[in-house]
Amino acid sequence: MQKKQLAGLLIASGIGVGAHAQNSVTLYGLIDQGLTYTSNVRGHSNWEIMSGEAQGSRWGLKGSEDLGGGMQALFVLENGFDASSGRLMEGGRMFGRQAYVGLSKNGVGSLTFGRQYDSLVEFLGPLTANGNWGGFMFDHPYGNDNTDNFFRLDNAVQFNSANWSGFQLSTTYAFSNSAGQFSKNNAQSVGAGYSNGPLTIGVGYLNVNDPGANTVGAVTTDDAGFLASRQTVYGAGVSYQIGQSTLGFVYTHTDLKDPTSFQFISGSIVPPGQTLSSLKFDNFEVNATYYATPALLLGAMYYYTQGKLDASASDSKLHWQMVGLIADYNLSKRTDVYVAGTYMKVNGNSGTALDNAYMTAADDSSSGREQVMARVGLRHKF
DSSP states (O other): OOOOHHHHHHHHTTTTOOOTTGTTTTEEEEEEEEEEEEEETTEEEEEEEESSSSSEEEEEEEEEEEEEETTEEEEEEEEEETTTTOOBBBBOOOOEEEEEEEEEEEETEEEEOOOOOOOOIIIIISSSTTTTTGGGGOOGGGTOOTTTOOEEEEEEEEEEOBBTTTTTEEEEEEEEOTTTEEEEEEEEEEEEEEEEEEEEEEEEEEEEETTOOSSSSSOOOTTOOOOOEEEEEHHHHHEEETTTTEEEEEEEEEEEOOOEETTTSOOOSSSTTOOOEEEEEEEEEEEEEEEEEEEEEEEHHHHEEEEEEEEEOEEEEEEEEEEEEEEEEEEESEEEEEEEEEEEEEOOOOSSSGGOOOOOSSOOOSSEEEEEEEEEEEEEEO
């Protein structure tokens, strides 16, 4: 959209735009829509028209103002929506994907305030299949490491450095916003990345105290997947480009203290008659992409995840494996079609709903140890 067209749209929408601001505001977005098949959802197969599986459907506004001396004011407002129904996503928030304002300085970096991504999303997510070219169907079990941007951080203050010869770092603190409970549902995250030619490296750390404990903290009740007294994640990843191919490896570790539930499945994650003191995940992923032609991307991934449940009466281990494939063809610079498929298998016996396969893109768990998903999608960016 041309800038003067955008200015007209904003004025028609009742948003005031000054002469300088109209030159700095950008409207952007994408719509990802397609047909998805799931082999087993609580014992039944399912065909659905689903939005936002490879990338969440969204629209947003971003802009900046030159303050002089290398300083800028900046903002991002990004809405997530379900293209199948028109509903708001992210718990019905108007700008649930991102909403922040801040200042930046050339050669130093930016300081921003609002609803933002953590360092795992920024530095490790792009090195995974689920956080890059695959989407939710390729997610690690239960989105446990947040590399898929499963949740955001509210009330966050974040510093992102400038690019210093390929090196960048980020640090984030998200407030609890609860009087007398400073550490109740707050979060801390740090990360760094390095990119030079064909090599990209990323590391990240996230700690959330009492995720989902209330509606005003860092990870609110309607945003959290796991409810627990603490969720700690750390990891590292690397990718290397060789000609038309890119090879990647990512490792993440997630430690949930005193988990009580995972909100998006119907079964319990706690063994019957017991309490669960910790639930740990170790995720190992290898992935590869290859441009068969300038317009055709082929992608493949495999991950192995080991889980450990520490319960009051007994401990148990689970093992998840997933294979995923995608073929993505660009009809133009802004429009592509893709075909994707994933297969998950779970081994082990914890006596809980975790024994059944569950992909975070599915409506619910399988009634057994395996689950298959397939999708044909159309994506348009603007």
